Structure formats: C-alpha cells, structure tokens
Amino acid sequence: MSQLSPATVARLPRYLRLLEENADTETVSSEFLARATRVTAANVRRDLAALGFQGTRGVGYSTAALAARIRRELGLDRRRKVGIIGAGNLGTALAGYTFLQKRGFEVAAIYDSDPRRIGTDTAGMRVRDVESMPEDVAAGVFDMAILAVPASAAQSVAEALVAAGIRSMLNFAPVRIEVPDHVAVRQVDLSHELQVLSYYG
Amino acid sequence: MSQLSPATVARLPRYLRLLEENADTETVSSEFLARATRVTAANVRRDLAALGFQGTRGVGYSTAALAARIRRELGLDRRRKVGIIGAGNLGTALAGYTFLQKRGFEVAAIYDSDPRRIGTDTAGMRVRDVESMPEDVAAGVFDMAILAVPASAAQSVAEALVAAGIRSMLNFAPVRIEVPDHVAVRQVDLSHELQVLSYYG
Incomplete structure (x- = not known):
C-alpha cells in the first residue's frame, strides 16, 4: 500500500x-x-x-x-466483509441496504447484546450475540465494522472491536470514539450535516 | 446572511x-x-x-x-424543524435520535406513502401521509427534510419537497438527486465512507 x-x-x-x-x-x-x-x-x-x-x-x-x-x-479487489454492531432500527436498515453489494461490500453478520434480539432474524440474517464478535473476527467472518449502537455503548464496542483486530469502522453513534492510531474511524455525524444545511435555508 | x-x-x-x-x-x-x-x-x-x-x-x-x-x-438561533420522509427502519431510527434536540433540531413529522404505515405510531409520532407534505410545509410544520426513502423514490420525493418550498435536505438514499441551484442537498453516502475506510484496513 x-x-x-x-x-x-x-x-x-x-x-x-x-x-x-x-x-x-x-x-x-x-x-x-x-x-x-x-x-x-x-x-x-x-x-x-x-x-x-x-x-x-x-x-x-x-x-x-x-x-x-x-x-x-482501496482494497476493493477482494470482497470486503462488513459486520454491523447493533440490530436496532438503524442496524437493520443498514443491513438491508442491498446497494452495498454492488460497491464490493458484503454485510456478513449483525450483532446485538439484547437477549430479546439475539437469535432473531433481521434483514435475512440471524442476529448474533455481540460476545461472539472476537471469535468471529478471528475466523474471518468480517473485517470492517459499522457501529449502529447507542452513544453510551459506542466506546466500549469500539474497544472490543479494536481488541479483536478490526482496523476500520464506520460510526453512526452520535459520539466521538477514541481509538489507537492504527485504527481508522469515520463518523456519520447527522447533526453536523443538518447544521451545515441549516445555513442554506 | x-x-x-x-x-x-x-x-x-x-x-x-x-x-x-x-x-x-x-x-x-x-x-x-x-x-x-x-x-x-x-x-x-x-x-x-x-x-x-x-x-x-x-x-x-x-x-x-x-x-x-x-x-x-447557521440559522440555529431559531429552532429548526425537521421532516423525515420514509418511516421504514432508517426513518424510524433517525426519528428516535434524541441527540438532535440538543443540537437545535426538532423532528417535527415523519411521512410515508405506504397505507400500512400511515397512521401508525413510530418513535412517538404518528406517521403522516406523504400526500399531506406540501400543506404541512405551507403550514410551517417543518422547514428541513431528511430523505430516508428507497433509491427509486428519492428523486420524486425531492421534487415534491422542492415544489413545496423546502430548500435544504439530507439524503440517505443511495442515489444522487438533482435539485435546482437554490436548494442545498447533502448526501450521506455509506458506500463512499466504506470505500475510504477500506484503504486503511
């Protein structure tokens, strides 16, 4: 690279x-x-x-x-496998975004910590226990993560992902997360987008 | 300004x-x-x-x-009222983002075109018929829009919003929408974010 x-x-x-x-x-x-x-x-x-x-x-x-x-x-010559953390409305919506496939990404797994969600089906996948995330990363189930968790959980989930070896994550939680230098985070910051738009009308 | x-x-x-x-x-x-x-x-x-x-x-x-x-x-000295178009998983997730309130935005209404969704409750609001959007804009119900609709519907929804007088919108649909010059659009482009991240690991 x-x-x-x-x-x-x-x-x-x-x-x-x-x-x-x-x-x-x-x-x-x-x-x-x-x-x-x-x-x-x-x-x-x-x-x-x-x-x-x-x-x-x-x-x-x-x-x-x-x-x-x-x-x-960009590393897109191999198909990238994405894990979504959080199987609420946002995670479910993202898991169902079929256009990601066309851009070289496969949503490979979705996780939650809520026992009422674990094991249920969402967007055609079985929701996995977030506890199984580290072994899944080790087994190559996914290699990029999307955080669709509440703000209060984002930092600890990010740390678990980093510990498991994930080096790139997209954060939808409305909070800045701290990661080591070798990890890349991009933040989808809804309020920033709206504040910029607010200038224009 | x-x-x-x-x-x-x-x-x-x-x-x-x-x-x-x-x-x-x-x-x-x-x-x-x-x-x-x-x-x-x-x-x-x-x-x-x-x-x-x-x-x-x-x-x-x-x-x-x-x-x-x-x-x-930025026009944030008055509280901005946001309308969400699309009451699927994504729209529902966005409507429930309480942190928007702290940043000066009020989610004032959520719309859908599906008769099975119209009139139901989501994120504490009643889902309105997208047909009532123009009169709601005229009545000042909302003045900024978030598009959380399928890609196939995004352009026509954007045009309806522009015709109703909306001048700023945030588009989550994975498609570029065409609007007149006086309208500001920002696009949340998930595949772009993931492609950038893919470079880093």
Missing part, C-alpha cells in the same frame, strides 16, 4: 464511481474526473501520480486500467 | 461544537479552534473574519459571543 494523503484517499472512491459510470468509454481525461470531485485537473493528476498511474498526453487515462488500479489501492 | 464559501460553512459547526464543549472558558484562541478542524490557525481567522468576527490579539475570541454569532449565521 502506498502512503496517500487522507484527502487523496477520500477522492479515490469518487473517481472510481465516475469510472464505473463510464465503463463504456475507453479513456477519460483529468478534466472529466475533476468535475465530479470539485478539484482542479492538476489535483487529479497529482492524486493519480501518487498511485503511480500516468495518463497519456492528449489521450487521458485508460478507464478500465485506472478503475482496476483504484480498486486495488 | 453573508456569502460564505462552502468550505467555511462546513467548518462552522465544528467550531461551534468546540465552543459549546468549552463554554466554561471565557476566550478561545484560533490555534485551539484550528486543532479540531485540521486547518491552520490562519484559516480559522479568515473564516471568522468572513463572519465579521474579530478576535483580540493575545486574548482570542469570546467563547460565548462567537458561539452565538455562529449559531445566528
């Missing part, structure tokens, strides 16, 4: 989306990729050069080759 | 969060605000100058006055 800046990494999925949407085009230009990501074409060229990927002057980038390169860089 | 750049607007809620967390401190420095937002202190000063807010050299910014200024700028 190359060492890319967080800003570059955050743009790669957008380039990939665009390349996938234009899979029937042989080549794309940096200007074309720049439009969708609201950066300059020079920035696009720098991002892709950081991947060691060079376009051909006057021709552009090979759509298929660049898509494959970005997928490999 | 001043004309702020989108990047500045997106940072204001982060400054506000920090100011609220440090409400017992009389003043804060631009360096302090810069840390939480991963920009430079010079950038913070430019952002706040764009609000017409000046710090005092060697002292910093008044915590209370700056928080009030940002709240006013």
